[in-house]
Amino acid sequence: MKAHTVFSLRNVKKTWAAPDEEFKLSIPHLEIKAGQQIAVQGQSGCGKSTLLDVLAMTLEPTSSEHFRFEPKKGSSADIRDAWANRRMDQLAGLRGRNIGYVLQTGGLLPFITVRENIELPRQLCRLPPKHTTQLLAERLKITDQLDKLPSDLSVGQRQRVAVARALSHEPTVVLADEPTASLDPHTAAEVMDLFVELVHLQGITLLLASHDWVRVDELGFTKLHHEQIEENGTLRSEYYS
Amino acid sequence: MSQSTQNSGATPLRIARLAARDLLHQKMASLVMVFGLAAVLTPLLVLFGLKFGVIDNLVRELVEDPQNREIRLVGHGRFDKYWFKDMAGREEISFVIPRTRGAAATIDLRSGQSGGTKATVELIPSAPGDPLLEKYAKAPVGDSTIVLSARTARLLEVSKGDKVKASVRRKRDGQWSREHVFLRVTGVVPDSVFARKGGFVSPGLLTAIEDYRDGYAIPRLSWGQGDKPFDGKRYFSGFRLYVRSLDDVPVVRDLLIGGGKGYEVITQAKAIEEVRLFDRYLTSTYLMIALIGVAGYLLSFGASMWVNVERKRRELSVLQLLGFKSSVIMFFPIVQSTLIALCGGGLAILLFGLISMLINSYFAQAAGQFEGLCRLLPIHFAITLVATLISAVLSAAMAAYRATRIEPSKGLREL
Numbered sequence: 001m002k003a004h005t006v007f008s009l010r011n012v013k014k015t016w017a018a019p020d021e022e023f024k025l026s027i028p029h030l031e032i033k034a035g036q037q038i039a040v041q042g043q044s045g046c047g048k049s050t051l052l053d054v055l056a057m058t059l060e061p062t063s064s065e066h067f068r069f070e071p072k073k074g075s076s077a078d079i080r081d082a083w084a085n086r087r088m089d090q091l092a093g094l095r096g097r098n099i100g101y102v103l104q105t106g107g108l109l110p111f112i113t114v115r116e117n118i119e120l121p122r123q124l125c126r127l128p129p130k131h132t133t134q135l136l137a138e139r140l141k142i143t144d145q146l147d148k149l150p151s152d153l154s155v156g157q158r159q160r161v162a163v164a165r166a167l168s169h170e171p172t173v174v175l176a177d178e179p180t181a182s183l184d185p186h187t188a189a190e191v192m193d194l195f196v197e198l199v200h201l202q203g204i205t206l207l208l209a210s211h212d213w214v215r216v217d218e219l220g221f222t223k224l225h226h227e228q229i230e231e232n233g234t235l236r237s238e239y240y241s
Numbered sequence: 242m243s244q245s246t247q248n249s250g251a252t253p254l255r256i257a258r259l260a261a262r263d264l265l266h267q268k269m270a271s272l273v274m275v276f277g278l279a280a281v282l283t284p285l286l287v288l289f290g291l292k293f294g295v296i297d298n299l300v301r302e303l304v305e306d307p308q309n310r311e312i313r314l315v316g317h318g319r320f321d322k323y324w325f326k327d328m329a330g331r332e333e334i335s336f337v338i339p340r341t342r343g344a345a346a347t348i349d350l351r352s353g354q355s356g357g358t359k360a361t362v363e364l365i366p367s368a369p370g371d372p373l374l375e376k377y378a379k380a381p382v383g384d385s386t387i388v389l390s391a392r393t394a395r396l397l398e399v400s401k402g403d404k405v406k407a408s409v410r411r412k413r414d415g416q417w418s419r420e421h422v423f424l425r426v427t428g429v430v431p432d433s434v435f436a437r438k439g440g441f442v443s444p445g446l447l448t449a450i451e452d453y454r455d456g457y458a459i460p461r462l463s464w465g466q467g468d469k470p471f472d473g474k475r476y477f478s479g480f481r482l483y484v485r486s487l488d489d490v491p492v493v494r495d496l497l498i499g500g501g502k503g504y505e506v507i508t509q510a511k512a513i514e515e516v517r518l519f520d521r522y523l524t525s526t527y528l529m530i531a532l533i534g535v536a537g538y539l540l541s542f543g544a545s546m547w548v549n550v551e552r553k554r555r556e557l558s559v560l561q562l563l564g565f566k567s568s569v570i571m572f573f574p575i576v577q578s579t580l581i582a583l584c585g586g587g588l589a590i591l592l593f594g595l596i597s598m599l600i601n602s603y604f605a606q607a608a609g610q611f612e613g614l615c616r617l618l619p620i621h622f623a624i625t626l627v628a629t630l631i632s633a634v635l636s637a638a639m640a641a642y643r644a645t646r647i648e649p650s651k652g653l654r655e656l
Contacts, residue, residue, distance in 0.1 A: 049654070053648075053650040053654075056562070056650075058561070058562060058648055058649040058650040058653070059648050059649075059650040059651075060648055088566070088567050089566040089567065089568065092251075092561060092564050092565060092566045092567070093564060093566070095562065095563075095564050096251065096563055096564010096565070097564065101562060103653065107559055107562070107653065108559075109259070109263075109556060109559055109560075110266065110556075111259070111262045111263040111265070111266030111267070111556075112259065112262055112266075120563060121563055121564070123250045123255065124250040124251045124255075124563060124564050124565070125250060125564075126250040149266075
């Protein structure tokens with residue numbers, strides 16, 4: 001069976017102004033198949049996070065010709081149309097059900113326990129409790145932390161919790177924005193290995209922003225083509241498959 | 242909507258629970274908001290309580306004092322029973338009763354059978370509906386009951402339920418004779434109602450006393466045996482008359498002054514006008530202070546709720562990222578504001594209760610007959626809470642609307 005296309009984008013652009021320069025993220029052509037593991041590379045500040053935010057539907061593109069999201073075969077949604085018509089609730093629904101997002105840091109709700117943080121996406125999707133939280137916690141070695149508040153955890157432990165939360169509702173796509181950047185090398189490697197292993201196990205489509213080329217190569221990720229072009233004082237960052 | 246976009250678990254109830262958890266988590270910040278609300282609201286409540294308790298009560302007592310609704314006759318007149326019937330039938334008049342001649346309405350009262358203290362008192366005609374008595378005692382009926390003024394009761398050392406002996410003297414052909422009747426004290430009215438030595442009795446008894454003094458016999462009391470009973474046409478020299486409301490005073494006054502008879506009457510119209518003016522000035526002064534206070538209160542509370550939403554931008558963005566719809570996320574700050582409004586409003590009402598108790602007990606003596614110098618009715622508390630809730634929900638909803646309109650990634654990354 002041939003894998004279907006999860007993300008399909010054509011000429012999607014996002015422009016944003018920095019104090020002295022204008023940046024432009026440009027995606028001339030991007031197709032991501034179900035189950036692919038993609039590495040998004042580039043210097044910091046070149047638009048990796050912006051690309052992931054656009055794909056996570058948390059950031060509206062400045063312009064787009066074609067933007068479709070098909071989390072499961074046969075359930076294609078027109079994201080360009082949804083943004084154009086301000087159907088925020090549809091976007092929230094698509095995001096909540098199908099996407100797990102691991103931010104560079106934090107993103108956990110500080111006022112509920114680790115366990116509740118992990119279970120929240122699952123509850124939103126009305127999935128049966130099962131033992132998902134326990135299994136994820138065991139794999140990520142945070143079983144002892146489940147009933148603590150995020151503020152009682154180390155940064156490394158919090159990133160493990162963020163990984164668990166991104167996976168708990170069995171999403172079809174996981175986006176991770178340098179999830180280990182704020183960890184020491186040893187912990188970073190450990191968390192990354194666990195993360196990739198879990199993604200493999202669940203057959204999830206993964207987009208990982210990273211500047212650790214070596215590690216990404218070792219893990220056998222498909223790299224997204226990336227070019228940085230400077231024209232008339234505007235820095236254009238292009239990503240395409 | 243296709244199955245892949247369903248996330249019906251993102252319910253307002255779940256958001257409400259998260260909002261409450263957040264408030265509990267940030268105990269200090271929540272307490273500051275609750276105390277901040279109570280700190281502004283409590284003085285307002287006390288101010289309003291004082292206005293309602295002192296001014297309104299005072300003015301109402303003054304305005305509703307039956308003595309201010311009385312119209313008194315100057316000198317004597319001649320009024321027959323038809324006149325009284327006509328007056329009693331008028332809509333403006335709440336109570337009217339015949340008065341006998343002043344000289345005839347004075348008698349001696351003694352406590353007990355004999356040998357007790359003696360007091361010479363003025364008798365006032367009374368009947369059911371008498372506005373002077375209604376709060377304190379049942380009106381006297383027949384020839385065997387009397388309501389005493391406090392001063393008389395003190396003098397005779399009697400109280401409700403005791404018996405007093407009333408003696409009437411008359412002089413005929415140079416000879417003094419005396420008759421008496423036993424009266425049961427059915428009540429005592431305070432000095433504020435009647436300060437002199439006095440007793441309220443039925444008009445029948447008063448007429449009997451007047452007749453006896455005039456030389457007639459009163460067979461039903463076995464007074465003046467041997468004389469004839471009175472059987473002519475009876476005229477009364479005066480009346481006790483109360484109108485229904487203060488607005489009726491001038492109407493009835495004009496009626497009595499006019500009509501060819503030209504009676505002279507005394508009313509409290511001028512005093513009433515002064516009290517009303519005083520009330521108007523005080524009310525408008527209070528209203529200005531209250532308006533400024535209430536506006537300041539609602540604005541400061543609204544602003545603090547707005548700031549609370551701004552502080553929650555990142556959490557709200559996380560909720561958006563997890564797939565909560567904007568319309569549901571709105572409940573997060575709204576629930577928080579509502580809880581703070583309820584706690585703060587409740588605390589303010591509690592503090593008001595304590596402070597008003599202190600004020601009322603401190604001024605207990607001065608307050609005298611008034612129920613409380615500082616008090617509010619349940620409806621006032623209800624209005625307070627509703628206004629606070631409306632302000633809370635509106636400001637939180639506006640701030641939340643603004644906060645959830647932005648793309649989630651901005652709220653997540655800008656902090």
